[in-house]
Amino acid sequence: MKGCLNENDLIRIQHGDDFEFAAERLHLRKCPACAARADELASDTRRIAAALAATAADSRALRQSRRAGFGRTAVLERGRLRKFGVYAGTAVCGGTVAFAIMMALGWRPMPVSPMQTARATMTRTPERRAHLNSDQVTNGEATPSYGTVSDPVSDVVYGENSDLDSDSGTASEGSEATGELLFCAPGEDRMLCADSGDQG
């Protein structure tokens, strides 16, 4: 073997088995410079291992200080809050995509008309609900029985007396239109209605 060992040789010797690199090991025993460099390599390796172990070591003092206050908040911010952010972001993105798909497929949010509000108000009594289930069919098309408007604040329903029966609060088929207004309000067991003539 010629000359001193280079770094690669030293690393190979360090990790080799005892029976390997016999000539290099013999040189190491004879050459103080190479022996010093081999010692330096071994020292560096120990320091690297110690640095790695220290970085990953479990520190009880650190954990206790985290439990005490600020550190715990930092842990929450780093760990759980970040995960929560990911989950929340995923949920928002999923909802947005679902909404976009529904819109692309033709779905539109339906505006609530005054007629629907009135019908919702009138279905509070069983009689009304039963009557609404038997909507009239005119000319082959389903049409609502009432031309009514409701006041949800006063819980009063307004309609023409041709459409609403004054006793039961239900529409009476075939009745003649008088042009007078009916005012209906829910009673204990039925709707109480009166036409505009009675109001005066």
Next chain:
Amino acid sequence: MLNAMRNAGIMAGNPSDDDALYRAHHPRILRLCRMMLGNRDDGDEVAQEVFVKMIGQRSRGPEPANWSAWLTRVAINGCRDRRRSGWWRWWGRDGRELLDSDLTTLRHAEDLAISRQEQGAVWRRFRKLSPRQQEVFVLRHVEGWATREVAEALNLSAQAVKLHLFRATHRLREAVRSES
């Protein structure tokens, strides 16, 4: 943790043996998992899974001849599975979090006159090594295993272990020298 497992019916066998095994190996396995994953939370989770598997192994039997080697092997495999998961890749763990949070744990390193900058440089360079090089270096130089034991644990040839060690040592030493 062991009490919780015992109450949940997971644990079988002699509890004192489980406790002894846990106390003897938990710090080392925890450190190993954190080192391999570069993240405190993930390392803690994998270390916990390792001891759950240990309890299962004890209840099923047969018990391994060397619990230290068995636990280390399970920990390495657990870290490898975690790194392979899509979640892990998407998250892009780089080990910065562990380094930043644990710079106060330098008592042992200070004995060897390692500065924080040097420790940071070593850790960053270590994270840039391939997973296999990390495993080999940690088992050989941090855990103090012989090359033959490392090869058996990782299902590698002795020559492959030496090659990984050579490359890892070369790169890590560059980091030490650049700082000093």
